[in-house]
Amino acid sequence: MNSKLERQLDELMEADIINSDTSQKILAFYRMKEQSKPNSILTIFRVLGALLTGLGITLIIAHNWDDMPRNIKTSMAFLPLVIGQVALAYSFLKKKSSAWVEASATFLILSVGATISMVGQIYNIPGNLSDFLFIWIAITAPLIYITRSKLAVLIHLVFSTWYACRLGYSYKGEIPWWYLVQLIWVVPYYINLLKKQPGSNIVGVLNWLIPLSPLLVLGTFTKGDSLVFLMYIALFGSFYNIGQIPFFKNQKLRRNGYTIIGSLGSIFLLTILTFEWFWKEPIHNGYHGTDLVITAVLFLAGIAVLGYLHLKKHLKDFNLFQYAFLIMGLLYLTKYFGSTYGLVLTNILVATLGLFAVRIGINKNSFGILNYGILIITALIVCRFFDTNLDFIFRGILFISLGAGFFVANYFLLKKQGKNSINVTSNTESHE
Amino acid sequence: MNKSVAIIVLFLLFAVQLFVPAQMIYEQEDTLYSGTAYKFKTQPIDPSDPFRGKYIVLNYEMDSFETNDESWNGYFGTLFIYLETDAKGFASVKTISKTQLDSSDDYFITKTHYNYNGKVEFELPFNRFYMNEYKAYDAEISVRKAQADRTKTCYGLVYLKEGTGVLENVYIDDKPILEFVEEYQQEKDSIQ
Numbered sequence: 315m316n317s318k319l320e321r322q323l324d325e326l327m328e329a330d331i332i333n334s335d336t337s338q339k340i341l342a343f344y345r346m347k348e349q350s351k352p353n354s355i356l357t358i359f360r361v362l363g364a365l366l367t368g369l370g371i372t373l374i375i376a377h378n379w380d381d382m383p384r385n386i387k388t389s390m391a392f393l394p395l396v397i398g399q400v401a402l403a404y405s406f407l408k409k410k411s412s413a414w415v416e417a418s419a420t421f422l423i424l425s426v427g428a429t430i431s432m433v434g435q436i437y438n439i440p441g442n443l444s445d446f447l448f449i450w451i452a453i454t455a456p457l458i459y460i461t462r463s464k465l466a467v468l469i470h471l472v473f474s475t476w477y478a479c480r481l482g483y484s485y486k487g488e489i490p491w492w493y494l495v496q497l498i499w500v501v502p503y504y505i506n507l508l509k510k511q512p513g514s515n516i517v518g519v520l521n522w523l524i525p526l527s528p529l530l531v532l533g534t535f536t537k538g539d540s541l542v543f544l545m546y547i548a549l550f551g552s553f554y555n556i557g558q559i560p561f562f563k564n565q566k567l568r569r570n571g572y573t574i575i576g577s578l579g580s581i582f583l584l585t586i587l588t589f590e591w592f593w594k595e596p597i598h599n600g601y602h603g604t605d606l607v608i609t610a611v612l613f614l615a616g617i618a619v620l621g622y623l624h625l626k627k628h629l630k631d632f633n634l635f636q637y638a639f640l641i642m643g644l645l646y647l648t649k650y651f652g653s654t655y656g657l658v659l660t661n662i663l664v665a666t667l668g669l670f671a672v673r674i675g676i677n678k679n680s681f682g683i684l685n686y687g688i689l690i691i692t693a694l695i696v697c698r699f700f701d702t703n704l705d706f707i708f709r710g711i712l713f714i715s716l717g718a719g720f721f722v723a724n725y726f727l728l729k730k731q732g733k734n735s736i737n738v739t740s741n742t743e744s745h746e
Numbered sequence: 747m748n749k750s751v752a753i754i755v756l757f758l759l760f761a762v763q764l765f766v767p768a769q770m771i772y773e774q775e776d777t778l779y780s781g782t783a784y785k786f787k788t789q790p791i792d793p794s795d796p797f798r799g800k801y802i803v804l805n806y807e808m809d810s811f812e813t814n815d816e817s818w819n820g821y822f823g824t825l826f827i828y829l830e831t832d833a834k835g836f837a838s839v840k841t842i843s844k845t846q847l848d849s850s851d852d853y854f855i856t857k858t859h860y861n862y863n864g865k866v867e868f869e870l871p872f873n874r875f876y877m878n879e880y881k882a883y884d885a886e887i888s889v890r891k892a893q894a895d896r897t898k899t900c901y902g903l904v905y906l907k908e909g910t911g912v913l914e915n916v917y918i919d920d921k922p923i924l925e926f927v928e929e930y931q932q933e934k935d936s937i938q
Contacts, residue, residue: 435876437774
């Protein structure tokens with residue numbers, strides 16, 4: 315990295331943009347920064363070592379050593395757990411580096427699972443995988459706060475999601491209420507990380523994992539009636555609005571899982587709801603209580619985030635994506651007056667969202683967002699071909715117009731970018 | 747978190763992590779030591795668990811209880827099953843209850859599976875028997891072959907105490923399943 319920086323600095327010095335003094339200062343600054351950074355490669359290798367060893371022990375245990383007497387097997391069961399505890403106690407008491415703590419906490423989490431597995435195996439203890447995961451998560455969760463291990467949080471989230479999916483999506487599935495506790499458990503840790511290390515890799519990963527986990531699990535909380543669409547739309551709406559909080563919005567888009575998941579999810583679901591079958595489906599006389607409560611809670615959460623953004627004056631520019639979930643909630647009520655209103659208005663909503671994305675793309679000079687908007691409109695039109703009887707010539711012309719739309723919009727954006735860069739250059743020259 | 751508080755909490759957590767498996771072992775050992783043994787007729791099949799390895803699921807013959815009591819219709823919940831031993835020495839259901847009875851009979855707790863036409867169906871909880879990864883599949887095959895001639899009986903020996911059931915072993919005509927499978931594997935190898 316240093317040689318690259320040095321090359322760039324030399325280039326800047328040759329172009330008379332900086333002098334050698336400034337170059338030295340910049341170099342010294344980055345070297346200092348580099349030295350104060352923890353050795354991430356070492357941490358990764360240690361954690362990987364701990365992960366692989368822990369998983370290896372679990373697999374060796376899973377072989378089932380049936381030649382061994384029961385009492386020896388029982389004593390052996392505690393071996394990985396005790397080793398994990400000793401390693402963590404050592405790294406904790408001796409104030410070892412974070413790489414040590416990460417590795418020993420990871421190993422301890424896996425060895426707790428290995429020990430419970432072995433005891434379960436020796437005594438043929440009844441219980442399926444979700445029961446097993448539940449105990450495992452419960453007795454390792456405090457490690458997140460005691461050791462501040464980043465991998466402990468990731469393992470906790472992955473296991474909690476696995477537990478909830480196993481319990482909820484299985485035959486005779488139950489609602490995994492404990493999942494909510496497991497998810498809330500990591501929230502204070504996450505908020506603390508957001509405040510103290512906003513640019514860190516772990517925050518980037520959690521910005522994706524924290525919305526993804528409830529997205530995967532939400533289906534276990536529903537009995538599957540037509541409210542399920544609204545439930546997911548409210549979830550995506552809430553995610554999108556969380557992603558619009560300046561803290562997340564000001565980060566690179568790829569680090570903002572809330573906005574991406576919220577936007578893609580909303581568009582996907584709204585496009586499904588532009589089909590006629592949804593609006594023709596008869597309205598139930600009564601919905602399942604849990605479905606109603608969860609849908610209401612998710613809508614309220616979305617509204618609360620919008621309220622927060624409004625209070626903090628972050629809603630200056632109108633963005634239809636932020637309100638799409640609310641509009642859809644109101645449109646759902648039109649089902650009581652027949653299928654036509656909702657159907658037509660949802661189609662208009664999706665088309666407007668597409669146009670909105672095009673506008674955001676042009677304003678932000680972003681080809682990605684511009685083409686995303688055109689794709690939304692294209693998807694909507696393609697979908698309409700499934701349930702309309704338009705003739706081939708009309709469809710052909712429509713597709714050609716869309717294709718031309720793509721070219722024209724991209725051409726104008728390119729032209730606008732060209733103009734901007736000329737303006738920047740002329741401004742720089744006039745300053746000189 | 748304050749460092750000294752963190753250390754105390756860490757050691758408390760270590761104690762909990764040690765206590766949980768120790769408690770599991772104590773409960774199982776206590777039942778095996780002082781519980782009553784029952785034989786449950788069964789047939790094994792072979793699936794796998796990502797952490798605990800290969801096991802055989804025991805499909806017990808005892809899976810329902812007939813009753814005229816209409817209060818069972820539509821009931822899905824906890825089920826106390828009280829046992830007795832039949833003339834051939836196998837466990838059979840004496841009675842079932844939604845709550846614990848004041849009885850000296852041995853029992854175990856499970857959940858209702860399906861209720862229809864005066865028949866309450868359930869699943870016995872101790873239906874997993876963990877086996878060596880090279881033996882679980884052969885266990886299923888060998889027992890199925892042995893049972894085909896209807897002369898051999900496969901059963902799980904379960905110790906019961908205060909509602910806790912520990913599956914001690916699975917037998918085929920009084921021979922532990924492990925020995926039975928090993929003999930089957932030797933026979934199979936000699937043919938090959």
